[in-house]
Every structure is written in structure tokens, then in C-alpha cells.
Amino acid sequence: MKKFNNDFFKVIPTPFKPAVGRILISVPFYSDSFFYRTVVVLTDYDKSSCVGLVINKVSHFSVKDIVSKLNIEDPIYVGGPVSHSLAFALHNYPHFERRHKLMEGVYIGYDENLLSYMESKRVPGLKFKFFVGYSGWYPKQLENEIERNLWVVSTADPELILDTPTELIWTKAVEKLGENYSHWLQLPYDPTYN
Numbered sequence: 722m723k724k725f726n727n728d729f730f731k732v733i734p735t736p737f738k739p740a741v742g743r744i745l746i747s748v749p750f751y752s753d754s755f756f757y758r759t760v761v762v763l764t765d766y767d768k769s770s771c772v773g774l775v776i777n778k779v780s781h782f783s784v785k786d787i788v789s790k791l792n793i794e795d796p797i798y799v800g801g802p803v804s805h806s807l808a809f810a811l812h813n814y815p816h817f818e819r820r821h822k823l824m825e826g827v828y829i830g831y832d833e834n835l836l837s838y839m840e841s842k843r844v845p846g847l848k849f850k851f852f853v854g855y856s857g858w859y860p861k862q863l864e865n866e867i868e869r870n871l872w873v874v875s876t877a878d879p880e881l882i883l884d885t886p887t888e889l890i891w892t893k894a895v896e897k898l899g900e901n902y903s904h905w906l907q908l909p910y911d912p913t914y915n
């Protein structure tokens with residue numbers, strides 16, 4: 722049986738704190754079946770509310786399968802285990818009032834006009850992802866999970882959130898963390914493989 726140096730399992734915290742637009746990268750030793758190898762972008766963060774969307778958990782359904790009035794073939798993502806009756810959209814379209822900026826080039830929210838642009842594909846360069854459900858933490862829960870080495874906090878950009886193929890998002894996020902985390906990429910996706 723192979724023995725690992727204890728440093729292999731040591732998680733080095735990043736200098737970043739949770740904030741709107743930051744991402745949470747699940748530590749690969751975290752065995753939660755829903756959050757295993759996920760990346761969550763934080764959409765709300767203050768003393769009373771901490772909410773995010775998992776950006777790399779795609780469903781087998783398209784948007785039109787879930788929202789019958791929309792003829793959008795794009796896949797729908799599972800934003801988290803909470804409230805699958807709620808739908809969210811991340812996008813790069815800044816020109817309407819009901820949007821909330823997560824970072825430069827990434828917004829959350831939509832209105833009827835934006836939905837029609839998404840459906841018709843008549844706005845060049847418009848990128849978006851639809852989500853059902855969200856990830857939520859009660860006050861201090863996320864900080865406690867970070868202290869317990871279940872997550873590391875990092876920064877993201879529009880390319881990671883809106884352009885990177887779903888199956889590569891966790892890998893790209895870990896690569897950006899640097900050399901101290903590169904051994905995470907050597908672990909098999911299924912830890913029962915040896």
C-alpha cells in the first residue's frame with residue numbers, strides 16, 4: 722500500500738477572502754458528492770447572506786426543457802442543491818437595469834429583453850449560462866468550511882466562467898492557483914481508482 726507524505730494532503734490557504742465575484746474551488750479530498758471538484762462563483766456575500774452558483778455542474782437538460790416558454794437549446798447548469806424552482810443567468814451583457822455585476826464582463830440577472838436576445842442570438846458576442854438551484858451558506862458556515870480545508874478562495878475572469886468547457890473549469894481554476902496545488906491535478910477523478 723502506497724504511503725503519502727502528510728504534506729500531500731495539506732491545503733495552503735490563498736490570500737483571498739470570500740467576496741462577490743470570487744470563486745470557491747473544492748479541495749479534491751472533500752468527499753461531498755454534490756460539491757466534489759466543483760467551482761462556485763459567489764453572487765452574494767455579506768454578514769447575513771452567502772450565495773453562489775456552481776459553474777461546472779451541467780445537467781442533461783436544455784434551457785427549453787426546463788423553461789417551456791424559451792426556445793434556447795443551451796444546457797442548463799445545476800447551481801447548487803438549494804431551491805431547484807429558481808432559475809438564474811450569468812452573462813456578459815451590461816446594457817439593462819436588472820443586472821448585478823459580479824466582475825468586469827460577468828453579470829447575473831435577466832429581463833424579457835435579454836431573454837429574447839439569448840433566444841434569437843441577435844446580439845453578437847453575447848455569452849450566457851442558465852442555472853437552476855443555488856448554493857447557500859448561513860452566516861459563518863462558509864468561513865468555517867474554508868478553515869476546515871473544504872474550499873480555497875480564488876479570483877476568476879469571464880473566460881473561466883463563460884468560455885471554458887465545463888469539464889475543464891475545475892482544472893483551469895486549480896492551475897491558476899499555482900505550483901502549491903499542482904499535485905491536485907494528478908489525482909484520479911474517482912478516488913477508488915489506483
